[in-house]
């Protein structure tokens with residue numbers, strides 16, 4: 467009898483505590499956010515991913531009523547940040563922006579400490595960004611034909627910057643080398659922000675980078691542009707031919723981005739982040755800045771968990787075979 471009474475009291479206490487816990491969680495979700503939110507960027511400051519992150523952070527923060535603070539966790543082509551976010555508390559105070567490296571890393575690394583399809587919550591696609599093959603101003607080659615000849619003559623003396631294994635600059639650079647049948651000296655940086663600084667300074671010869679902040683440098687001749695990774699020429703730089711039209715048939719890399727959260731982040735919080743992202747992507751400042759760089763904002767239907775997760779899955783299926791076929795080393 468005594469045992470029964472104690473048992474009932476125990477159960478009542480547990481039920482009471484869990485109801486309290488449940489209501490605490492519910493009110494934490496309802497009140498969220500009550501402090502600044504970290505938007506993790508997997509590359510160094512000043513690069514394309516960082517630029518897009520900083521651009522959307524402000525209007526997202528305004529929509530949420532809290533500051534969204536960009537946190538650069540660079541290294542290993544973005545995989546260090548992905549690992550960190552996969553292990554972060556799923557409380558809505560850590561969110562993550564990454565590009566298509568989320569889809570390509572699996573094929574470039576033997577083993578990843580996270581699973582792109584299962585370690586995250588998917589908030590929505592952001593934007594698709596074209597790339598351009600760039601050279602330093604003093605490179606003797608002035609066009610793609612001359613670049614081909616220069617590379618053939620100089621081989622591994624030619625240096626090419628990238629943002630590490632798993633970064634799209636590395637993917638683009640190695641696909642280029644694979645198509646050209648050459649192996650250059652590849653130099654990893656923590657992002658294409660610092661890589662571009664070295665290209666501008668003449669410390670490195672080539673870099674395949676996104677248009678996010680390269681267009682002004684191309685236009686004023688501070689870097690040479692040898693070709694875009696698009697099927698059509700870009701309106702912002704119409705004189706730059708595509709790599710496709712210069713003999714690298716089908717050479718197409720468009721860098722899509724997505725916003726994620728750690729797995730287990732509550733749905734009401736994910737819904738608020740999604741609404742803030744949609745708002746940010748419709749803000750006139752953001753739209754203008756992205757359009758000027760020939761960046762396509764994702765259609766609103768794709769700024770959704772399903773839009774991002776489906777796209778990620780299809781990109782893993784597209785890039786896996788391409789990377790394996792190109793025999794890209796890690």
Ligand code: ASP
Nearest residue numbers: 513515633634635657658
């Ligand atoms: N987008 C670059 C890359 O993957 C990295 C960066 O954003 O800094 O190469």
